[in-house]
Amino acid sequence: MSESTPQVAIEPAVPRPVGGWESLLWTGAYSLSQLVAVCMTLGVIALLALGPKSLSTESLLQLFLDLEIDRSFLVFGVSTLGAALMLIPLVTWRLGRNWRSQLRMELPNRRQTLLVLGSVVPLAILSDELYRVCLAWLGPGSSDTNQVVQSLSFQVSYPILVVAVALGPAVGEELVFRGLIGQGLVQRWGRSGGIAATAVLFALAHLSPAHAIATLPLGIFLHWVYLQTRSLWAAILLHFLNNLLVITLAHFRLGGLPASPVLITTAFGCLTAIGWRMGSESNSSELTSRPLAGPFWRAWQHVYEGWSMLAYTAAFVWSAGVR
Template sequence: MTDPTPKHYPSIAQSFGVTGIVILGMLLLIPVMVALNNLISKEASMLIYYLLSIGIPCWIVIQIKKSKTGNSSFSLTIENKRIIPWIILGTIALLWGVISPIASTIPMSDEIKKAFMDFAGKTGLYSFMLMVIAAPILEEILFRGIILDGLLKKYSPLKSILVSSFLFGFVHLNPWQFVSGFVIGIFAGWVYYQTRSLLAAIIIHASANLNGFLARIFMDADAAMNDSLIETYGGTGKLILAISASLVVIAICIYYLDKAFKKRKIKVVLNEPDADLELGNTGETNA
């Protein structure tokens, strides 16, 4: 007899396990990157290392999900295309108005600064492919398409989004990127919860990384790493103005998006009143 109880993956504990698989892949394949550095450019070796260290764990986790749930598909449809400019604008505003001010308060040693500056100096095609294409696709499959999607079937939306965002920040293994990963993860998680579109989350992630890539090209990396946030913005007044403007933009974007999401829910209810809307649980289950 077939078990009628739906199988959901992952739970919170399993989500930590998925993150552990990703981190293990990153650590085990470091020798590959070191070996490639002697054969090809560092940017090319970094891209190959990333595709292997994240791609292999991603494939493994997809297979685990398929074996447990019988489903390994992802939705790449955005029903309301008009939300795209708003999620991009909201992402950029979060970076400049929330993430940058918070991350700048975390002390950084000279060794860490040197490592970040070395990474910031990579502005070639391979780095673009890594940051703006590969990372958004692979990481969103893992943290929104698998982890968050599974959590939403078992726990409340708030808990699901916070747990998946925490793990997304944690996997970067440093406090500065944890801040950006956690904040962007919350925004991408909220959009994913409302739309169930992995493509929407990928666009948010790609927008954030493209912003960082362009900053590498047009900003002085040495000044950005050594100057205070006030110096970077050209004074306290300009900093306050920039943060205030960013917060206003964030509020406008969230207002519009929330309005669009509510219209979608009403439309689905009116068209399919008896359907399972797949909009996520409002409370936790014991499954």
């Protein structure tokens, strides 16, 4: 009698992590997918409005002039949603069968969610101030997509804004830049190099100089949140809430966030305290070496967190009151 050969389960092959050149290609693919989505939408509009027999350069030009496409929210809304819909299957195909585990699709726990919620406003204050500084440095002629969207936002239905401007970019950009590119570059170049390179690529995807520079702190902190929570949903939530805050202020004409040197300084302190707390609670041994884990550092961390939160809250109330 021949002995039966034991069956060995074959694990699916883990695809190689994304490298530098491929990261550039994915960044370009994100911008290209936005352009493709807009072109496809405009093509459908032209076919429905003119019919296939009436298509010509002159008729198309006149149609788009009548629709005021250059000043329409349609282009931006379609580009962000279309890019997300096109990139989701591409990213999952690139990561293979185990894409859920590789993207880290676990939900954040309650404490992590509260930390994410607490970081939204201070992060927005820092990015907003950096954006204003860049606009002032670049000059009055440096308007960009961000300004156009804000100027049009009060004309668009709020639910449409939430889906097109807040949710669409949050899902699409986090999937590509944190889930795919960021994870691969961290594996290849280490935590600091991977976060820095991903933040730069994330900024480049926003094209206009002022908007790109203003997204650098956002990109860095989003990546930190992703690594420490080990949850892509946590990064998506933070990105979504950041976008939601911007469009809510613009749509309801509530004015910008308060700003003062004291508030900006304390917002940075608050954000570092939140980031420190996320890192100290992370169970990721391969990403957090915990050099500051002794009793002295734990006590100092509690003091720093308490005073930074108190100072930030006081500065925010004072800055909002004197606006």
